[in-house]
C-alpha cells in the first residue's frame with residue numbers, strides 16, 4: 001500500500017519535471033525556428049545574416065544573427081542543451097516507473113507469456129536501434145533524397161509500431177514509439193548539434209574557417225527535430241484518449257496521425273517563410289475526417305438485444321472492475337482505486353454509466369489489460385444496459 005503510494009508521488013514528480021523541461025526545450029526549439037523564419041535578411045553586411053525586432057513582456061528586443069561568428073567569443077554565451085537532456089532523462093525514468101516497474105500489467109500485452117525483464121529489454125533495445133538506423137541514414141547520401149529518406153524512416157517507425165503491438169499493450173506501444181522518437185531527438189542534440197556548436201566556438205576562438213557543411217549538418221538535425229516534435233507530443237497525450245489507441249489497428253492509427261501532424265508542422269514551416277500551401281489544409285482536414293470516421297465505434301456490434309436487469313450489470317462490475325475500482329481493492333498491484341474511480345455502489349455505477357461504456361464497451365480499454373478476463377458477452381450486456389438507459 002505505502003509502496004504504491006510512494007511510487008505515485010515519484011511518478012507525479014517525474015511527470016511534472018518531464019513536462020516543465022519538455023516545454024522549455026520545445027518552446028526554445030519553436031522560438032529559434034520562428035526566429036530563423038522571421039529573420040529580416042540583410043544583404044549589405046558580411047558579418048550579419050539578418051536581424052529582428054520584437055516586443056514582449058513590456059520591452060523591446062533586438063537581435064542579430066551572425067553569418068559566421070562574432071569578432072570575439074562573447075561572455076556569457078548561452079547554450080540550450082540541458083532542457084533536452086533532462087527531458088530525456090526524466091522521460092526515461094517515468095517510463096521505468098510507470099511501464100517497466102509493473103511490466104506484466106502495464107507493458108506487456110494481455111495474456112503474454114513473455115517475462116517482464118524480457119519485455120523491458122526489448123523496449124530499451126528499440127530506443128537504441130532506432131537511433132542507430134536514423135543516424136546511419138543521416139550520415140549516408142540518402143539524407144539528401146528527401147522523399148526516400150522520409151519513406152525509410154516512416155517504414156521503420158511503422159514496422160516498429162506493428163512489431164511492438166504484437167508484444168506490448170496498445171498504450172505501451174504508443175509510449176514506446178514516442179520514446180523512440182524522443183530518443184532520436186535528444187541524441188541529435190547530444191551527438192550532433194552540440195558537437196557542431198563546440199566546433200563553431202573553437203573556430204571563433206582560433207579565427208579559423210568554418211566549412212559550410214558543418215553548419216548544415218547541425219541545421220538538418222535541428223530541422224528533423226522540429227518535425228518529430230508533434231508526433232512525440234501526440235503519443236504522450238494520446239494515452240488519455242482510448243478511442244485512439246484501443247482498436248485492432250492502433251499501430252496503423254498512430255502512423256496515420258503522425259502523417260497528419262507532420263503535415264501540420266510542414267504547413268506552418270512553409271507559412272513561416274511566406275510560402276503557405278493552402279492545398280495542404282485541405283489534405284489535412286480530409287485525413288482528419290477520414291481518421292475520425294474510421295475510428296467511430298460501431299454501436300450495434302456488441303449489443304445484446306435481450307433486456308438486461310441492473311443486478312446483472314452490478315454483478316459484472318463487481319467481478320471485472322471492483323478488484324481495482326473499489327475503496328478496498330483486492331488487486332495485487334492496485335491497492336488504491338486507480339484515478340480515484342470507484343464502482344462500489346449502485347449510485348456510483350449509474351452516475352458513471354457513460355465512462356463505463358466508454359472504457360469497457362466503446363474502446364475495450366478496461367479492465368486494464370483485461371486482467372479480470374471480461375468476456376465479449378459481458379461487454380454486450382453493458383452495451384445493452386447503456387442503450388436502454390440512454391433511450392429512457
Ligand code: HEC
Pocket residue numbers: 317320321322323324325331334338339341355356359360366367368371372374
Ligand atoms: C487491474 C486493475 C483494473 C481493473 C480490473 C479495471 N480497471 Fe479501470 N483503471 C485502471 C487503471 C490503472 C486506470 C487509470 C489508467 C487509465 O485511465 O487507463 C483505470 C481507469 C479507468 C477509468 C478512467 C477513470 C478516470 O477518471 O480517468 C474508467 C472509466 C475505468 N477505469 C473503468 C473501468 C471499468 C468499467 C472496469 C471493469 C469493466 C475497469 N475499469 C476495470 C485499472 C483497472
